[in-house]
Amino acid sequence: MEKFLEIQSSCPICHSRDLTTNLELRYWRENVLHFSDCAQCRATFANPMPSDELISQGNTALVRYYQKDKDFTQEFREARQAYLKGKILARRLRRWKKKGKFLEIGCYQGFFALGVKDHCDWEVETLEIAAPLAQFIRGSLGIPCHQGTLETVPLEKKYDFVACYDLIEHINRPRDFLVNLAKILNEGGRVEILTPNTIQDFAFNRRAYAAGWPPTIVLNHIMNFSPQALELALKQVGLKIHRWHCFGVRHVLKDFGFFGMGKPTPVKNNPSMQEFMVLPENSLLEQWTPQKIQELRTHPKVSWGYALLKEILPKLFRLRVPARLGIGHEIYCLAEK
């Protein structure tokens, strides 16, 4: 198995050759990832990027790692939360356009997409890399699901709204992804993106590495955008930002190590990819009977009252940092073609 793609001498976002490679992290215990920082757009990316095979093995291990001690009660709760968020997005979509085509890229089990589908007249489709999930989404949720990645699956339709949540930081060929993203959008179509802001998100990793204790990551955050890198990446493929900000400043002092906070410590018991890959599959998918799915749809905690209290109001009062300031753990961005 080829573990890595070719080493890059220029930034995949802005093409600058002004790169410094002075950060190393472990991707699970077994793999060392070197990261390059672009002085121009401030993106941080694995260089060389891990190959599709390595990412796919890492994802298998990750699913086992998360499911190890998970039971169906917790699974149900997470699905319910995703469904409620989908319901809230459906309301926004309805207000924007009565009908349209919606695509969620990297949709996990599809409950967010189900929430959208159940609450508006939009056509809902999904794109998911994992075959068992794609099968579940089609079979049990009745939502069309393309299996693969945006870089590999030729999608014939064009969409009016594409959801990309916690996705673009995992992409090993960002340019192909972005070109295809622009291609599948209708004129005036929108893409909504959530991704970590590398300036704050990687601040701890940098300090820990400098202190001699490189952290181990189990999530393959390999293409890390700064706000300006994201803006440029979208602009290059003909998308313009409609609305954006950063959020998540709660841990800002700890992340940047102000006042000696968030001091790096030696890493203990970092998990091994091989160990988790061979764990038996704890398949909670099978427990989603039609009754359980119906129970989810009518649960009191997917009601509008609950949505207002737990999702809509807290988001309204969330501190939104102007994207250009750079701080804030996450970037929110709505862009338009």
Ligand SMILES: [Zn+2]
């Ligand atoms: Zn760059």
